[in-house]
Amino acid sequence: MADLGSAPIPPVGPDDHARGEGKEGVVVYADLGCPHCAGAWHRLSERSGRLVFRHFPVTSKHPRSPALHAAAEAAGRQGRFFEMVDSLYADRGRVDDPHLWERADRFGLDLARFEQDRRAEEIQARIKRDFQSGIRAGVAGTPAVFDACTLVAVREREF
Amino acid sequence: MIAVGDTAPDFTLRDQDGEQVSLSDYRGRKVLLVFYPGDFSPVCGDQLSIYQEVKPEIEAKGVELVGISVDSFFAHKAFQEKLGIDTTLLSDFEPKGEVARAYDSYVEKMGFANRTLVLVDEDGTVAWTYESPNPGEFPGANVIFDALS
Numbered sequence: 001m002a003d004l005g006s007a008p009i010p011p012v013g014p015d016d017h018a019r020g021e022g023k024e025g026v027v028v029y030a031d032l033g034c035p036h037c038a039g040a041w042h043r044l045s046e047r048s049g050r051l052v053f054r055h056f057p058v059t060s061k062h063p064r065s066p067a068l069h070a071a072a073e074a075a076g077r078q079g080r081f082f083e084m085v086d087s088l089y090a091d092r093g094r095v096d097d098p099h100l101w102e103r104a105d106r107f108g109l110d111l112a113r114f115e116q117d118r119r120a121e122e123i124q125a126r127i128k129r130d131f132q133s134g135i136r137a138g139v140a141g142t143p144a145v146f147d148a149c150t151l152v153a154v155r156e157r158e159f
Numbered sequence: 160m161i162a163v164g165d166t167a168p169d170f171t172l173r174d175q176d177g178e179q180v181s182l183s184d185y186r187g188r189k190v191l192l193v194f195y196p197g198d199f200s201p202v203c204g205d206q207l208s209i210y211q212e213v214k215p216e217i218e219a220k221g222v223e224l225v226g227i228s229v230d231s232f233f234a235h236k237a238f239q240e241k242l243g244i245d246t247t248l249l250s251d252f253e254p255k256g257e258v259a260r261a262y263d264s265y266v267e268k269m270g271f272a273n274r275t276l277v278l279v280d281e282d283g284t285v286a287w288t289y290e291s292p293n294p295g296e297f298p299g300a301n302v303i304f305d306a307l308s
Contacts, residue, residue, distance in 0.1 A: 001219050004304040060243040061208040135213060138299030141205040 007136040009054075009146050015126075017053045017081050025050030026152070029134040031142040032069050033062025036155050038089040040143040045086070053085060055130035056142050064095050067118075069127045071100045074118035080107040160263045160275075160290055167192075167279040168261040172227070172249040175235035180225075180249055182279065189222040189286070190279050191303065194264040194272035196294045198230040198238035198248075206274065206297040211244040213300045220307045222278070225249060229256050229271050269294065278306060 009027060012018060018025075028044060030037040030053060044051055055073075057065035068088055075084035087103050088095065094102075104114045117123060134144065138151065145153035161167070171181040182190070193210065195203045207226060210217070217224055226248045230238070235248035251258045251272070259265040259272035266273050274291035276298060287306040289298050 001216055003308075004213060004216055004301060005308050006301040006305050058205075058208050058212060060211040061204070063243060131212070135209075135300050135304075138301050140209060140297055140299040141202075 002132050004132060004135050006138065007133075009137045010133050012050075012052050017076060018050050019045075019053075019082050020048070020050040022050055025052065027052040027054060027146045029054045029056040029130070029137075029139045029142060029144040029146075031056050031058050031062055031065050032072060032085065032088050033057065033065035033095070034142045035092065037143045038092055040145070041085070041089045044145070053082075054134060055127040056134045056139060056144070057127065057131065058142065066127075067097070067100070068095055070118040070123050071103075071114075073123040073126055074114050074120075075104065075107060075109060077117045078109045078113065080109060083107050160288060161277065161285055163285050163287060165285045167277065167283050167285050168258070169283070170258045170261065172251055172258060173232040174250070175232055175239050175248045177232050180247065183283070185223060185279070186283060187281050189281060191217065191222050191224050192262070192275075192277040192279065193224065193226045194259055194262065194275040194277070195226060195228050195297075196269070196271040196274070197228050198234045199241070202295060202297055203228070204242055207244055207246060208242055209300055210303075211242070211246055214246065217303060217307070222307060223247075227251050227258060227272070229259070264290070266294070274298070276303065
């Protein structure tokens with residue numbers, strides 16, 4: 001079992017999903033099934049600077065999230081990670097498998113490879129690694145936005 | 160706040176299925192009591208959902224997770240189903256908040272428990288506690304794993 005005790009978020013590395021220029025920017029732990037994340041993602045994408053996406057699927061709350069995160073990772077294997085993320089957040093009502101295949105086709109992905117990749121153990125492990133790093137950093141809801149290693153934004157709620 | 164080393168006050172409450180559950184039922188096992196304000200609140204939903212995600216890792220450390228709030232067991236059942244969780248939820252419903260009061264978790268002016276974590280060890284002794292600064296914040300699961308390390 002992985003150590004899930006407190007630790008800062010890992011520094012951004014070459015295998016992170018990063019968009020935008022430069023080394024300054026934010027890291028967001030997000031759930032692809034989360035409506036609040038969809039709104040935040042749209043706003044964050046309009047900012048300048050680097051935007052790093054880390055997986056934080058809360059499966060009990062959003063049962064389709066594991067499939068959506070796996071689809072994004074599989075699209076990423078063919079260079080279309082952010083296209084998939086943008087599309088999933090932009091059209092949250094169409095997240096069943098045929099909708100994923102339609103997106104894969106639209107992005108010009110090799111569908112057979114996409115199907116194989118999204119079920120691959122390495123992809124599950126990659127998603128889990130992000131999730132566990134979020135747990136260790138104290139992520140307690142999505143989206144959670146970090147600037148450097150400091151949590152700077154969470155969704156505000158009374159209780 | 161109840162202190163480490165205290166004997167954890169025993170209680171008997173109904174779970175989400177209406178079954179009577181006592182703290183003493185857990186004797187010989189560790190149990191983490193998660194007091195929370197109320198079913199269906201956004202933060203409580205996030206808290207129990209996040210904890211559900213790491214429940215296997217918590218259980219792997221020999222600890223059972225139990226939520227407690229002032230809601231009825233009917234509400235607990237609906238909340239459990241809504242969240243898709245299987246964490247036991249106990250109903251501190253009547254007398255309202257009696258168990259939360261016994262653990263110094265009850266917030267009188269709000270009428271519900273603060274977010275309080277109490278780890279009770281195998282012999283019924285309080286081994287660790289955590290209380291959130293306010294009901295709007297909940298301790299990330301990392302805090303639990305820090306306590307269990």
